[in-house]
Amino acid sequence: MIKKILIVLSLFVTQCLSAQSNTDYTNSYKRFRLFEKPSIELTYGNSDIRLSGADGSFSNAGMIELKLGFTTKNKSYFGKNITGFENRYFFIGNASNKISYKSTESGKIKNDLWRFGLGNKDAYGLKIGSIEIMPYSSNSFSWSKFSFEKSAGISGADLNSFDKFNDAFRFGTSTEGGINLQLTPGFSIQPQFESSVIFPRHLFGKQLMSSIIEMSGYYLIDNFTKKIMRNAPAAGTFVNFLLKNAYEFGYYQLRKDKMNWPFNSEAPMRYYTYKIGMAFTF
DSSP states (O other): OHHHHHHHHHHHHHHHHHHHHTOOBSSOHHHHHTTOEEEEEEEEEEEEEEETTOOOOBOOEEEEEEEEEEEEEEEBTTOTTEEEEEEEEEEEEEEEGGGOSSOOOTTOBEEEEEEEEEEEEEEEEEEETTEEEEEEEEEEEEEEEEEEEOOTTSOHHHHGGGGGGBTEEEEEEEEEEEEEEEEETTEEEEEEEEEEEEOSSOOHHHHHHHHHHHHHHHHHHHHHHHHHHHHOHHHHHHHHHHHHHHHHHHHHHHTTTOTTTTSOOOOOEEEEEEEEEEEEEO
16 A cells, blocks of 8 residues: 555656646746636547557457546746646546447457546647647556456467456556647647556556656756747747657657566556547636
8 A cells, every 4th residue: 555655646746847847937836826727628539459469459449538627827938829738637537349439340359448547738839819729748647447358269378468457456657649729718629649558567666767767858858848939939839749749659669568668577558549539628
């Protein structure tokens, strides 16, 4: 229990440090927090599920997710049409082949996953008339309960690697990139792509060091993009989005064989999900 509490605290601290390094506003952070507004986000997508070194393959899973959180937004000193955006949220979701828009293929493993957790998304936005474009990056951690159905057409040997994930809550992390397109005040649509990993077990020391390495690189990119935004705010908004999400996707690719890269560790289960979301801010 103590180990799990320490994991949560360490990840919460790294997320807070990351989030604060990405918000640069004319008002102080404490004053900025007074402008928080409740938000609700609904998303649907389709997941490709993978596990390195395993022969069996899963059916695609449709994913439905609900996010409840608080959104803050204010003008940035980088330019009069540049805004700062941050959303902290709790989420719960279900991914299953039963709700996928793709039919289950013969010889594929039927599966179901429930997950919940906490996340943070941040962005610089660009106002163009009444429309606001906010290309964002997001990080979250979650607990997931995964289960699959053993089919007669798939041998038991193919499923051995999946047994450690089956019907048990496992810890995991994810990163998401998307564009928050605010069409009217209080309503936006969001095309999204998420890379997530589910760990077969906890290795606290290695996991903490891997997270520190990841966030250190993220912090360096954040400082680099801020310098770009000082010189070219509009272009910097999109460069910030591209560099951060490319970095996070690359880091997650390094984790596909070692869940605590660069340290020796087991391969995690991976979900790659294309989603579309609707967000309401009150």
